Amino acid sequence: MTPAGPAPASPPTSKDVAAEAGVSQSTVSMVLSGKWPGRVSASTAQTVREAAERLGYRPNPAARNLRLGRTRTILLVIPTLTAPFFAAVYTGAARVANEAGFSLVIFPWPIIPDGPFRVPHEAIDGMLASSMAEDSLAGPRPVPLVMLDSDPEGTAPAVNFDIEGAVRDLTAHLFALGHRRIGHLAAAIDAWTFQRRASALDAAVEDLVRVFAPIAISTGYEAAYELLSRPDRPTALVCDDDTLAVGAHKAASALGLNVPGDLSITGFDDLVLAEALDLTTVHLPAEELGAQAMTALLDLLQGRSPARPVLPAELVVRRSTGRVEL
Amino acid sequence: MTPAGPAPASPPTSKDVAAEAGVSQSTVSMVLSGKWPGRVSASTAQTVREAAERLGYRPNPAARNLRLGRTRTILLVIPTLTAPFFAAVYTGAARVANEAGFSLVIFPWPIIPDGPFRVPHEAIDGMLASSMAEDSLAGPRPVPLVMLDSDPEGTAPAVNFDIEGAVRDLTAHLFALGHRRIGHLAAAIDAWTFQRRASALDAAVEDLVRVFAPIAISTGYEAAYELLSRPDRPTALVCDDDTLAVGAHKAASALGLNVPGDLSITGFDDLVLAEALDLTTVHLPAEELGAQAMTALLDLLQGRSPARPVLPAELVVRRSTGRVEL
DNA sequence: CTGAAAGCGCTTACAG
């Protein structure tokens, strides 16, 4: 692992293996790619495998990619690495990718606005993009694409959560606890998933008041503080994200409001934060989302028509919601 | 972005650009790589650039990699994606990499123990690995490597935090508040950084009691619950990670202990969690760690001797620590 | 059952 050391002999090539095994390069390629049965004798195949093993041969990926015109690499584009949600998406997608012999590379986009970062459309066979607008991905040339947690009406197939069902369960839970006036601490992000949550709440709740905040504790705190200071404050606060719910929690605390005695709070995602604060929240199965999206993309790459599943999102009731005290 | 659509003409090559500009392939290469001054006339260069632009030409990375024998790609190996700490490391490293024209690919390792995942030693020019043992990275062939948050006595250069200084500040803070009997809720992970924290605490605290827990809220809860149930429980609990501190917080709460009245709690990392819980913690500058490590790796790749910086880690005092009540 | 040869798209040493 040191820069110094014995002269770094260049890695063995298939030519070296051929020489070692006493066969031609083509035979080596056939054997190691597994396409040999019926074309190479079993004993020759064995000889080749042993020679490759002995030399520690690994095919040069650049050469293979050049020859084949594909890379077996998929790019997962996500809006931010910092959200554990996307880590879960990656885990699910990477599992399926690896089973199919594909690599999955994460690309946070944009890392720095107006920075020198470009979505590397060239070196990939396909793309997964989560929680963003499809047209923000426009590149010099089209790439097979599956969207996650995004507008299902787009050109690319999308894999989504059942936001409507989740909001239905959420509002039913709050209604059952006696809440009528409900606040919506909405994410100030122009993404389909948040628009969908807003319109589903609009449809379900008659007496709804909405404030917006960027997703962070401090911004959630400020927006919630303002809303909860109003004389006609809501008795329940639906937050678009667990992180916002943490901010809301702190605002309630600062205003001397007891949770859930005076105020019920809910989140979305079911992150580690939600468990930490005993937050009632909508569990979004992010890992499953990643897995299903990768499955859809592999279908697409093989010319099959991909499924466009809608995954159920379950309400997890913890201790941040309670009955309205009269 | 659709699978269907007009016949996907294969991407333009440098040959196409050469034909379009009426020059040779070599001239195209010279111009677009920026090595033309003094070798190609300014007007020809301009013609080539315009032709490339017109055709939407992008060099084929596989061909370039094959020809040059390098990929300008660096692999960042991290033990888990789910920790926001590593997202910050990535951000810092990616910034420096991009400025130098390198790509940075994240590789969580192992995603699944005994899974089909292999560190792709072949297609990269160098490796950054954070918070793990150097020898767990052993591959078929050595790759220029810089370790982060890892044993500085290893073969590879390491970039680290000043753990000793942090523990010194932390214990000074607790001593000043009157604490004498201190608990250490230690991460049950065999990594250098945690060993270092333990030994620094051993050196600084006379009356120390240690319990171990995997890094998660529930495990932190259990270990802390047991420790805090003892008749001679400590008055302060130093946790190896903010997540463990959350579990400790919940255990204190379950046992009817007031924080910080009855028990002081501290963490490490200064994640979003720490802000949420007003946790006194050691701020580890993860983004800076990533940036400095990438700088060291670029030095290594250019044959320069890399720096091995030790970054200061600042104690952030919030409301989870207080004076011992007598 | 096995091998010689072509060619993927680039960069660079060489010739002019």
Add this chain to the structure above:
DNA sequence: CTGAAAGCGCTTACAG
């Protein structure tokens, strides 16, 4: 100042 040619390491169609 510009171009023809070689070659990186692979896979595959073709010939035997």
